[in-house]
Amino acid sequence: MKPSQNYLSLLEEIESLKSSLCISYEIExxxxxxxxxxxxxxxxxxxSPVKHIGENRVQDAEKKFKILSEQxxxxxxxxxxxxxxxxxxxxKIPKLFxxxxxxxxxxxxxxxxKRNFLGELLIEVKTSYEETKHGIPPEEAIELFGKLKEQNIPISGLMTMAxxxxxxxxxxxxxxxLRETKEKIEKMIESLKTKLDLETWENYLNFFYSFPVNESSIKKILEYREGFTILALLSPDIIEDKNNKEEYEKLLDSLKNIHKQNLTFEERQRLFIKVKQFTIPIP
Known part of the structure; x- marks a missing residue:
């Protein structure tokens, strides 16, 4: 049987199983x-309507993909x-995969x-007893996900080999x-959001500097999530101490370029503390 016939036969089998099990989502x-x-x-x-192919070795992929691309x-x-x-x-990975x-x-x-890879990344989790299988234990996968999250490196999901x-x-x-590992990661993400929602934090910064900071707008009241202090940011124009003014202006530059920086979770927290040092709490 030709490879395409095998593939089409597999598609039919999957569609039959989906129908019998009432599965509506796509199986890739x-x-x-x-x-x-x-x-x-x-x-x-x-x-055949193949949408995905996989290779194990970079050198093999280079040779095969070159021929396939030419056709x-x-x-x-x-x-x-x-x-x-x-x-x-x-x-070589960004160009090939x-x-x-x-x-x-x-x-x-x-x-x-660092090499501008824009594709998807999956953490490989070892869930079986076989020594030949690659991957890291579920607990280490959760820890690794947290470290990657801190560095703003997106992870699309988890992978395992039975x-x-x-x-x-x-x-x-x-x-x-694997499903239990995924659920634990989801709980960890929710916990992080409760402590400090990074997306809201970025939106907060964007809004914070959408108005002109000058003497006519000395105060700008801003509520950042329920339970956070309402702050009014001082204008640099009314800071008389030169050293403080220079430090303040550096802070402004840091905030304005927040999206260009690869800040960790802890660095963002420290930046938030600096902002608070230059603000007046509103009762």
Whole structure:
């Protein structure tokens, strides 16, 4: 049977299962081509509606994607990097892939962002007993997500590989662990939002400097989330002490360029404290 016939048969099977289980959401299939020759991949892409392909090795992807691109077969295909990434291969990832599935530490995503990678990043979670499987334990995945969040590096989701077995109970355990990890991360995000909603904080800063800071607008009352102090910011025009005025103007520059800076969560908190030092609380 040709690769395209296999793929179309799989689509029919999935649609049948969706119907019997009343599943309405889309199920996306990533065709893993790491053991396939280019001729089979070409036949597949020409004769079936494949939307995603995945490779494990950068050097293999380079060769295959070059041939496929020359034939115009990758224009609507999302390309997935499934295997671990060596640091010396980082510069090639943004040009080759749209999704990286194998995030296990902070260095790789930081390196990718520095190289203007604009695709999706997935943390690989080890949920099975198999030694050959990559990934990090669920607890470490949650911690890593928090560290990446602090550095404003977006994570699209989690990935895991179930063991190669016919035991559906074992397979189910793996995906249950992954779902539980996802739910714990969601709780952590909600906790962070309760402490200091970063999105609201940025909106607050944008609004804070949408009016002219001058003597005619010495006070501007602004309520920042329920329970936060209402503040009135002093105008630099009425700060007589030269040193304070210079420090204040530096603070203004920091706030105006907030989106150009890669501030951590703690740095944003310190900036907020500085703002409070130059404000008058309104009763």
């Amino acid at each position: 299939i990533v065709v893993v081509t790491k053991y396939s020759n280019v001729e089979d991949i070409i036949e597949l892409l020409k004769n 115009g077969l990758l224009s609507n295909i999302k390309k997935h990097m499934l295997g671990p990434i060596q640091s010396n291969k980082l510069p 749209d999704v990286v599935h194998s995030i296990e530490d902070i260095d790789i995503p930081v390196g990718l962002v 063991p190669f077995t016919d035991d559906e109970t074992e397979i189910s355990k793996c995906f249950k662990k």
